[in-house]
Amino acid sequence: MLLDTGYRVGPIAALRESVYRIRALSNHNTIIRLRDPGQTISYVVMPMVLMLVLKPLYVRAVDGGTTKVVTGLLVMFSVFAISIAGNAILAERTWKTWDRLRVSRAPAAELLIGKTLPMYLVMVLQQIILLTYGCLVIGLPIPGNIPLVLMSILVWAFTLLAIGALLAAIVRSHGELSVISDVGALTLSSLGGALVPLSLMPDWAQVAAQLSPGYWALQMLQAAVAGDTAGTLLPAAILLGIALVAGAFAVRRLTRGWGRGGLL
Amino acid sequence: MLQAIDLVKRYGSVLALDGFSLSVAAGEIVGLVGHNGAGKTTFVEIVSYLIRPDSGHVTIDGRPPSANKGKVGIAPQHIALYPSITVREHLVLFGKLAGLRRAALDSAIEELTVALRLGAFIDRREAGLSGGQQRRVQAATALINRPGLLLLDEPTAGADLETREAMLDVVKQRAGDGAAIVYTTHYLPELVELQATIAVARSGRIIARGTYEELVDGLPGEVRLIHDNEEEVRVSTTQPAATLIDLLSRAERPISTIEVHNPSLDDLYRSLAVSDAS
Ligand SMILES: Nc1ncnc2c1ncn2[C@@H]1O[C@H](COP(=O)(O)OP(=O)(O)O)[C@@H](O)[C@H]1O
Ligand SMILES: [Mg+2]
Numbered sequence: 001m002l003l004d005t006g007y008r009v010g011p012i013a014a015l016r017e018s019v020y021r022i023r024a025l026s027n028h029n030t031i032i033r034l035r036d037p038g039q040t041i042s043y044v045v046m047p048m049v050l051m052l053v054l055k056p057l058y059v060r061a062v063d064g065g066t067t068k069v070v071t072g073l074l075v076m077f078s079v080f081a082i083s084i085a086g087n088a089i090l091a092e093r094t095w096k097t098w099d100r101l102r103v104s105r106a107p108a109a110e111l112l113i114g115k116t117l118p119m120y121l122v123m124v125l126q127q128i129i130l131l132t133y134g135c136l137v138i139g140l141p142i143p144g145n146i147p148l149v150l151m152s153i154l155v156w157a158f159t160l161l162a163i164g165a166l167l168a169a170i171v172r173s174h175g176e177l178s179v180i181s182d183v184g185a186l187t188l189s190s191l192g193g194a195l196v197p198l199s200l201m202p203d204w205a206q207v208a209a210q211l212s213p214g215y216w217a218l219q220m221l222q223a224a225v226a227g228d229t230a231g232t233l234l235p236a237a238i239l240l241g242i243a244l245v246a247g248a249f250a251v252r253r254l255t256r257g258w259g260r261g262g263l264l
Numbered sequence: 265m266l267q268a269i270d271l272v273k274r275y276g277s278v279l280a281l282d283g284f285s286l287s288v289a290a291g292e293i294v295g296l297v298g299h300n301g302a303g304k305t306t307f308v309e310i311v312s313y314l315i316r317p318d319s320g321h322v323t324i325d326g327r328p329p330s331a332n333k334g335k336v337g338i339a340p341q342h343i344a345l346y347p348s349i350t351v352r353e354h355l356v357l358f359g360k361l362a363g364l365r366r367a368a369l370d371s372a373i374e375e376l377t378v379a380l381r382l383g384a385f386i387d388r389r390e391a392g393l394s395g396g397q398q399r400r401v402q403a404a405t406a407l408i409n410r411p412g413l414l415l416l417d418e419p420t421a422g423a424d425l426e427t428r429e430a431m432l433d434v435v436k437q438r439a440g441d442g443a444a445i446v447y448t449t450h451y452l453p454e455l456v457e458l459q460a461t462i463a464v465a466r467s468g469r470i471i472a473r474g475t476y477e478e479l480v481d482g483l484p485g486e487v488r489l490i491h492d493n494e495e496e497v498r499v500s501t502t503q504p505a506a507t508l509i510d511l512l513s514r515a516e517r518p519i520s521t522i523e524v525h526n527p528s529l530d531d532l533y534r535s536l537a538v539s540d541a542s
Binding site for chain 1: 312313314333334335336338340342343344345346347348349353356357358360361362363365405
């Protein structure tokens with residue numbers, strides 16, 4: 001018989017198989033990412049330029065202007081990077097390849113991990129590069145508690161990834177995705193205080209800011225950079241909550257596939 | 265090997281499958297034919313476990329599709345490949361997802377490269393390939409782990425001659441090795457070449473099943489003449505040679521074109537529609 005049914009694998013062997021498939025998928029997705037680097041590069045370079053240009057303004061306008069200009073633009077452009085994640089997932093629908101993966105041996109969880117792992121690394125790297133640049137070029141003091149900063153970056157990237165996956169699961173097209181993510185990114189991050197320091201915004205905006213994940217990301221990163229562990233934890237918990245809700249919803253829909261109509 | 269019984273699948277007011285039953289034995293090629301919308305692809309999707317039927321059931325090697333995930337080779341009707349990924353990278357991805365490792369993976373890639381004639385473009389990205397080359401790559405990703413059941417949904421749609429030849433060779437070879445194969449197509453000559461069992465789908469069910477000899481032999485073909493003044497004569501006939509001689513002997517003007525067509529799938533559909541009505 002050609003059908004390779006048969007051998008029963010123990011839990012260790014099953015885990016090894018699973019890791020093998022996840023590695024195959026994440027290698028594959030890394031190649032795709034590397035061959036289409038334009039968007040990623042511009043989301044690293046643009047905030048670098050803006051930090052340089054806007055720094056004098058921030059320093060004159062608010063206390064801790066250097067920290068605010070670095071974290072603000074980091075948050076803003078990390079929110080833009082949602083569209084990288086969203087487009088990568090949506091592309092599987094455009095190419096009709098998602099269904100091909102769904103009929104493979106890899107369960108949905110493996111497909112999603114293999115798909116998102118490389119994008120997660122891209123997002124984490126983007127933020128690390130921008131913070132390092134902030135320290136080396138903009139004059140941000142080197143944070144005392146580096147693990148706390150890293151944890152914040154991991155949490156924020158995870159939140160962004162989950163939101164990106166959610167968007168990819170509900171929009172109808174790449175066009176719709178880029179409208180939602182560009183407009184959404186600008187609104188969320190500027191409302192959160194990423195573009196203009198919060199203390200300079202109108203009162204209503206300062207209240208509304210709390211609805212934006214960008215606001216909590218800023219609070220978290222600024223506290224982390226200042227080495228304030230207690231101040232980091234609350235925003236981190238809120239962001240994780242948002243991530244889990246968005247992620248759970250995205251996973252549920254992506255597991256079902258898009259079907260022939262192209263809609264979930 | 266594959267047994268589908270009484271499948272029903274409804275999309276709103278459209279009954280995509282309406283009591284669809286089909287079985288395929290190991291080593292058998294079933295040529296699944298029928299007009300667009302007859303339900304062929306829906307059937308393939310159910311067997312692939314991409315969609316669930318509203319009722320009816322499917323077994324593959326005695327087990328439901330859910331228990332055979334990853335063990336059926338599927339080449340979808342529409343090209344579904346990654347534009348920026350090379351042919352070899354596709355084979356590596358799908359081979360690894362099917363559990364193939366180093367040596368086994370290398371030899372599977374090697375074998376398919378030869379069989380489907382991928383050598384000339386194996387390191388090119390998918391986006392730069394012709395339609396026929398993409399068809400071959402798609403088939404290769406379905407064949408990589410030597411599945412015991414193959415579902416090839418219009419694998420030669422829009423394909424060139426080289427692709428068609430390679431595809432038919434591989435399909436014959438895999439059936440010879442014992443694979444059960446569902447092969448959908450709009451080209452009857454392919455099924456003759458494959459010596460396939462022909463199953464005709466219409467309105468969501470199989471309305472006829474048999475060999476070429478049982479279903480097609482004896483159906484009328486067509487003889488077509490065009491005179492030098494572009495006037496055209498078409499005659500439907502079971503005896504093309506005699507008909508042709510008769511037409512030629514009665515022709516009053518010079519003839520510019522002569523065509524003799526064996527019975528086609530359309531002739532088969534027509535004859536089935538007629539026998540249905542009566
Ligand atoms: N996802 C879907 N949503 C709505 N209608 C569908 C869907 N899939 C198939 N159909 C309908 O079901 C019928 C059978 O389609 P299909 O299986 O693709 O036929 P074939 O492959 O024989 O051309 C068609 O009328 C088609 O429009
Ligand atoms: Mg079809």
